[in-house]
Amino acid sequence: EAQVTQNPRYLITVTGKKLTVTCSQNMNHEYMSWYRQDPGLGLRQIYYSMNVEVTDKGDVPEGYKVSRKEKRNFPLILESPSPNQTSLYFCASSLSWTGAGYGYTFGSGTRLTVV
Amino acid sequence: DQQVKQNSPSLSVQEGRISILNCDYTNSMFDYFLWYKKYPAEGPTFLISISSIKDKNEDGRFTVFLNKSAKHLSLHIVPSQPGDSAVYFCAARNTGNQFYFGTGTSLTVIP
Numbered sequence: 001e002a003q004v005t006q007n008p009r010y011l012i013t014v015t016g017k018k019l020t021v022t023c024s025q026n027m028n029h030e031y032m033s034w035y036r037q038d039p040g041l042g043l044r045q046i047y048y049s050m051n052v053e054v055t056d057k058g059d060v061p062e063g064y065k066v067s068r069k070e071k072r073n074f075p076l077i078l079e080s081p082s083p084n085q086t087s088l089y090f091c092a093s094s095l096s097w098t099g100a101g102y103g104y105t106f107g108s109g110t111r112l113t114v115v
Numbered sequence: 116d117q118q119v120k121q122n123s124p125s126l127s128v129q130e131g132r133i134s135i136l137n138c139d140y141t142n143s144m145f146d147y148f149l150w151y152k153k154y155p156a157e158g159p160t161f162l163i164s165i166s167s168i169k170d171k172n173e174d175g176r177f178t179v180f181l182n183k184s185a186k187h188l189s190l191h192i193v194p195s196q197p198g199d200s201a202v203y204f205c206a207a208r209n210t211g212n213q214f215y216f217g218t219g220t221s222l223t224v225i226p
Contacts, residue, residue, distance in 0.1 A: 035216070043204060045214055056212075059213060108156070
C-alpha cells in the first residue's frame with residue numbers, strides 16, 4: 001500500500017530532551033515536507049526537500065532540523081524541544097514539486113507534547 | 116500574516132445540496148492551488164487542484180473555481196453526501212515552492 005509512515009503517533013517529552021520524528025514513504029516520491037498544525041493557524045511548512053541531500057526552510061523552521069540522506073526517509077529533529085513546539089506534526093510527500101495535479105500524500109500525524 | 120484565509124470555520128449543509136467552501140489569498144504570485152480533506156485522527160488527503168492558468172477544474176462531484184482578479188478560490192461539492200463531512204483545507208504554492216495552507220473549514224453534511 002502506498003503510504004507515508006510517521007513514528008511515533010504520540011509523544012510526550014520534557015523541555016530540552018532531543019527527539020526525532022521519523023518519516024518514510026514507499027512511493028519513490030522526490031518531494032517531502034514537514035508541517036505543523038496549530039489551532040487557528042492551519043498547516044505551516046517547517047522544512048521541505050526536493051530530492052536527496054536537498055533541503056530548504058519553510059515558513060517556521062526555527063528549532064527544527066531535517067536530513068534527506070535517502071529518498072524514502074525524511075526525519076524531523078528537535079535538538080532542544082520547547083513547550084511552544086507542542087503541536088500536531090505531519091510529514092508529506094509528492095511525486096513532483098512542479099506542475100499541476102501532484103498533490104501531497106500525508107502521514108497520519110504525530111502529536112507532540114513538550115512539558 | 117496569513118497568506119491564505121478560510122474565513123468560515125464551519126459550514127452545515129443538507130445531504131444532496133451543494134456545499135461551497137471559500138478561500139481567499141493575498142499573494143498574486145501563487146501559481147498552484149489545492150484542496151485537501153481531513154478526517155479526525157488522519158492526515159489530510161489530496162482532493163483536487165488547479166493551476167493559476169485555469170479558472171475551473173472538475174473531478175466528479177468536486178469542482179474548484181479560481182478567480183485570480185479577486186484572489187479567491189472556491190470548492191463546490193454537488194451533491195453533498197454525509198461522507199463528505201470533514202475539515203477542508205485550501206493551499207497555495209508560491210514560485211519559491213513553499214505551500215501555504217488556510218486554517219480549514221469544518222463541513223457537516225446533515226442526512
